[in-house]
Amino acid sequence: MLIDEVEITLKAGHGGPGRVSFNPGKKKGPNGGNGGKGGNIYISVTSDLRALNQFSKTKIKEAENGEMGGHFQKTGSDGKDLEIYMPIGTELTDLQTGEKFEFNDLDKRILICKGGLGGKGNFELRSPRNTTPLTAQKGLEGQERHLKAELKFIADYGLIGLPNAGKSSLLNELTSANVKTADYPFTTLEPNLGVWEGKVMADIPGLIEGAAEGKGLGIKFLKHIEKVKLFLHLVPADSGDVSRDYQTVKNELGKYNKELLKKEEIIVLTKTDLVDQKEVKQKIKELKKFKKVIIPVSIHDWDSLEKLRQMLQADNN
Ligand SMILES: Nc1nc2c(ncn2[C@@H]2O[C@H](COP(=O)(O)OP(=O)(O)OP(=O)(O)O)[C@@H](O)[C@H]2O)c(=O)[nH]1
Numbered sequence: 001m002l003i004d005e006v007e008i009t010l011k012a013g014h015g016g017p018g019r020v021s022f023n024p025g026k027k028k029g030p031n032g033g034n035g036g037k038g039g040n041i042y043i044s045v046t047s048d049l050r051a052l053n054q055f056s057k058t059k060i061k062e063a064e065n066g067e068m069g070g071h072f073q074k075t076g077s078d079g080k081d082l083e084i085y086m087p088i089g090t091e092l093t094d095l096q097t098g099e100k101f102e103f104n105d106l107d108k109r110i111l112i113c114k115g116g117l118g119g120k121g122n123f124e125l126r127s128p129r130n131t132t133p134l135t136a137q138k139g140l141e142g143q144e145r146h147l148k149a150e151l152k153f154i155a156d157y158g159l160i161g162l163p164n165a166g167k168s169s170l171l172n173e174l175t176s177a178n179v180k181t182a183d184y185p186f187t188t189l190e191p192n193l194g195v196w197e198g199k200v201m202a203d204i205p206g207l208i209e210g211a212a213e214g215k216g217l218g219i220k221f222l223k224h225i226e227k228v229k230l231f232l233h234l235v236p237a238d239s240g241d242v243s244r245d246y247q248t249v250k251n252e253l254g255k256y257n258k259e260l261l262k263k264e265e266i267i268v269l270t271k272t273d274l275v276d277q278k279e280v281k282q283k284i285k286e287l288k289k290f291k292k293v294i295i296p297v298s299i300h301d302w303d304s305l306e307k308l309r310q311m312l313q314a315d316n317n
């Protein structure tokens with residue numbers, strides 16, 4: 001199960017307490033060291049959409065506390081920072097302040113909770129008035145936040161099409177993803193993301209007739225694809241009726257939200273190695289009536305994949 005909404009608590013480390021201690025022997029002066037700093041919590045972005053599943057059981061994450069100061073003015077060790085990965089498209093809301101943080105960029109990293117400062121030891125607390133302090137500071141609390149994380153799902157490219165159209169296979173070819181593919185419908189049950197040249201490509205589970213009314217798996221993810229910038233609409237070349245395949249998916253998108261029909265889209269005629277050249281040409285001709293750019297592709301034909309890459313790159317610029 002893909003978790004796309006969860007409430008969590010993040011707590012940075014507490015500063016370590018300062019120490020009260022004294023030199024042995026005749027000198028006897030204070031020598032207690034300062035406490036170490038509490039660990040910070042950072043949030044970084046990942047293309048792994050399932051990253052929020054780390055909170056399926058534990059909703060609280062804490063960074064390490066700073067250690068107590070040592071004898072002979074030795075500062076305690078700092079608590080280790082905690083790095084938390086959130087999927088691209090996550091929106092975090094601080095439930096107390098209302099502050100919002102968006103993670104729409106793979107390079108983003110923020111300090112979300114700051115660790116507490118360590119307390120001063122009795123050495124550091126010396127003053128002309130009190131040359132031998134008998135106490136030390138406790139160290140400060142780490143910052144704590146109660147947050148709601150929501151996955152908004154953003155992608156530059158969205159692969160759409162009927163089940164078995166070759167979406168996951170294309171994702172694997174074009175990006176760093178390594179997603180299961182198989183020769184039966186509904187192999188992909190949840191969306192997958194891959195990254196290519198810093199752009200995010202989404203593999204969306206197959207849409208079938210009736211998806212907008214909840215048939216198959218589509219509906220659950222249709223809400224996600226509103227944020228995709230460009231659709232790659234996959235139609236397999238070995239289909240008995242490419243127009244119908246194409247139209248079925250378009251109908252479902254339109255029924256769900258008419259705005260989806262306005263999105264930029266190219267048609268990718270997949271699995272071209274399964275039919276002869278004549279048939280490829282004839283199917284391209286047939287699909288022309290939809291007035292979209294059409295690209296024939298086979299995962300077994302490197303040149304065709306390269307052409308698709310070049311087209312996407314040209315589209316970026
Ligand atoms: N010959 C050939 N087979 C392909 C090509 N692309 C995909 N396939 C095969 O077609 C089958 C379906 O591919 P998938 O990538 O799993 O299709 P999908 O659209 O992700 O399917 P769902 O996840 O079920 O919606 C797999 O057996 C792939 O190996 C291609 O270009 N040529």
Ligand SMILES: [Mg+2]
Nearest residue numbers: 167168187188
């Ligand atoms: Mg798939």
